[in-house]
Amino acid sequence: MSEKPDKPKKPAIPDAETVEHGLMVQLAREAVEAVGADAVLVVWTKQRRRKTFVHQASLGNGLLIEGLMRWVHDKIEEADEADEDGTNEEEDDDDD
Numbered sequence: 001m002s003e004k005p006d007k008p009k010k011p012a013i014p015d016a017e018t019v020e021h022g023l024m025v026q027l028a029r030e031a032v033e034a035v036g037a038d039a040v041l042v043v044w045t046k047q048r049r050r051k052t053f054v055h056q057a058s059l060g061n062g063l064l065i066e067g068l069m070r071w072v073h074d075k076i077e078e079a080d081e082a083d084e085d086g087t088n089e090e091e092d093d094d095d096d
Helices: 016-035 062-085
Strands: 039-048 051-060
Touching: 016 039, 016 051, 039 062, 051 062
Parallel strands: none
Antiparallel strands: 039 051
């Protein structure tokens, strides 16, 4: 019996989400280089079929990233509560 050579494997084509995530990580790297950030958290939303999906990419110290995530979560909750109360006005927060 003669052995057939293995067919060359096709390179795996990454899905759109993988490519998008890679682009956002690159953005985070550029931010670290440009401003000397210790940690960068990039959060973005996409809507598909009337559903909104939240995505995130991060770069840096894990504890700082976790803190940034909590901070974003708290800000979103504050905004939601203000919307429910009808007191949501654009404000300049100086605690950034």
